[in-house]
Amino acid sequence: MRFLAPLLGLFGLAIPMVIALYVLRVRRRETTLSSTLLWRARVVDRQASVPWQRLRPSWLLLLQLLALAGLVVALTRPASVQAAKLGPDTVVVIDSSGTMQATDVAPSRFAAAITRARDLAGELGAGQRMTLVAMDSRPRVLAVSSGDHALLDQALDRLRAGNGVADLRGALALAAAAPGDARQRRVIVISDGVADSSGPAIDVPYSIEYDPVGAGSENLGISSITPQGGADDRAVAISVTNYGRSHHSTTVETRVDGHLVDASMIDVEPGAGRGLVVPIPASTRLVSATLSPHDALALDDTAVAIVRPAQTLHALLVTRQNLFLQRALALRADLHVEVVSPEAYRPDQTADLVVFDGLVPPQLPSQPFMLVGPPADVSLGVGAEVHPGQLRSAAPGDPLMTGLDLGGVRVAQARDLTGSTFGRPLIDAVSGPVLLLRDASPHAALLGFDLHASDLPLSPAFPVLIERLSEQLLPEQAPPQPVEPDSVVAIPVGVGGGSVQVTRPDGSGETLRSDAAAADVVISDTDQVGVYSLTVAGRGGSTTTSFAVDPLDPLRSSISPRASLSHVHQAGGGGPSPPAGSVLDELWPWLAAAVLLMLSGEWLVFHRGR
């Protein structure tokens, strides 16, 4: 039983007022008669000289109190919670994404969702069928239009919560493809509403009911973990973000190859991030960070990064003087930075990466390169000077930008890259893109402003950005770090084919074979968090590499349950209607009828007494 308008119960105060009307004496009009002799016998017990009188039993009073009480209860809109009646075809979409691991609902959001789905399946009657769809980063159908309770239960038993981000669009597409009449289809989404909302609004040709799961929003998560430094000053930069609405403290435990090397307590304000740099040995192969104690979502409390062995790469920095750039590049332990003036630069100089600061060479190098603050150049599409102002990420989902905090970073002057076809934008501003990345060979980046005209070099994001760019541009055997769960990873094995033995974080493994014509082998089964080891067998022998899967996506860590699926537009207009799975049967019409009966009785009693 629920009361949908409990505050209207205050009208119950009218009940003592009605009683008071019977206790208080009536204000009477005075009339003078020749004699009251014949009236005296008609008066019973109404001669009190006080402004109240004894409350006497009265059917009228009883009926009026009952009617008033019924009216007050009806005003509060009592409703009984009843299971919704299922239609002939019901599709239940169960969110099994990473946020559903949150334990703000005991034992977890996922378990609660499974229970609700099981309850719905239990309501299936004769002729009614149900389709189950699991919604994580790769939605899939668990059971197709079945009325078999045992089969549906087994499908739910097999479902496990994943680590990815919910793909609502894909899940609803599967729901739309379910068998049966779409007009009679009832789609129930059991979710916390945390889903990938990028792209246009989702239009669905059927009605959707959204059954929200989840109660809390407090969560701390590791937003980035990046090894840095050279062979003699190795360190790991760890960022922790508070996605909740309250201030929190946590201890960041750093482990090197499984051994605890640091435990630092940090305070993180709501909505803000906090970073720390922990020195690690030069021989480190694997570094991990863990927040202790765990909070509602343990998934993002641990992150791991693979530390590559020190390998000296050669970077050529062509500049008159740019200490910001020089030092940021030098942070990579495996990168030797040689600085030359523009006049001393020769195109035939060998380097793994060439960085041009403030100039564009007459001939672009064939190796990876980076252009920083170039002058106007028609061939590159570098235009006139603009004033970008505040920077922002142009590719929020790109691993290069994950956890990169550009808040408050401003640029005074930059070159207009709006017309440039140099590459895809990574960072932009109101005036247009300011950082372009070319994925085609040779890999290259174009930063459209002089670092001295910006406060970017002073922000914590700068060294991370330069390191990620250099990792992206430099020849790399391992995939870029970090990799989000359920991402597709391409491992270069070389033309001619080969096999890759993949060992997952839980120890399970499989062997993948690449097409002879393809240079890469694709790994898509990356739902587990942790380190994936790969043994690549090629013509020249076998090599071993590894990559880490970390759940660093802020969307996953923002666990606050959404009140609605606002980016879904269903047939007939409007968003999904809450709640699903149950309906409220309002009782006020019955109460109103009872009140009407009581008032009729009161009328009869009154007129019989007249």
Add this chain to the structure above:
Amino acid sequence: MTGAGAELGIDGGVIALLDRLALSSRRPVLGSPGVRRARRTGGAVEFADHRAYTPGDDIRRVDWNAYARLDRLILRLYAGEEDTTVTLWIDVSSSMGFGRPSKLHAAAALAGALGYVALAGYDRVAVATFSGDVAWPVPPLRGRARVEALWRALLALRASGSTDFAALARAAPRSRPGLCIVISDFLSEPGPARGLTALRQGGSDVTLIQLLAPDEISPALSGDLRLRDAESGATVEVTVTPALLAEYAAALSAHQAALRGVARRHRGDLLTLRSDTPLREALGACRSHTLLR
């Protein structure tokens, strides 16, 4: 027809009617010797006594010889003849001021008509008023010529005070035996029983005329009211509903039945009239009740 008579509603037509009427008693009464033959058995006309002349007496009965000797007007009375004293007891309490016309006005008109009949029949007529006390605004009159004085006295009556039938009892001994007509609304307690007993013991024949205003017969009241008694000032609170009005009507009937019982125990009768009843109809009712013949 005189001015006072007209104000009382006694016009020429009513007087013509009254001239054909006479008061009747239910039983023989003892009275002063007069022109009305007594109903008692008796002998021929015989001298019985003298008494002092009073205005209105038939001058033919003056004993001129005695006047010559005594230089006073003395009337000769004869045995076998009686003149009846008709005493009109009129309730002048405040409650009689209610009604439109007022009950007191209706009482005065009716008393004026009955008094005219009595005077025209050579009876004595006296008017006594009572509320808290008894007053005699009209001493015993005799003769048709005194009717104007009677009417003027009746017109001068004003309603005030509270009804007290005990006062009537106290004043009864001063009343001459004869016919006593008590005109009141009889809406007070204690009732008239004690006064009637005193009148009966004084040898009078008693007739009660109850005058009620239309609102007292069918009250035009509704809602929550505090009713104040015009005489006592006492209040009662009622919620007037149709059911209560029905109860009131039943109570009025019961009250009248009780009053009629009291009258009959005293060998009298009760005549109930509405205060707005035209005088001709009221006289007709009196004939129906054999008060007039």
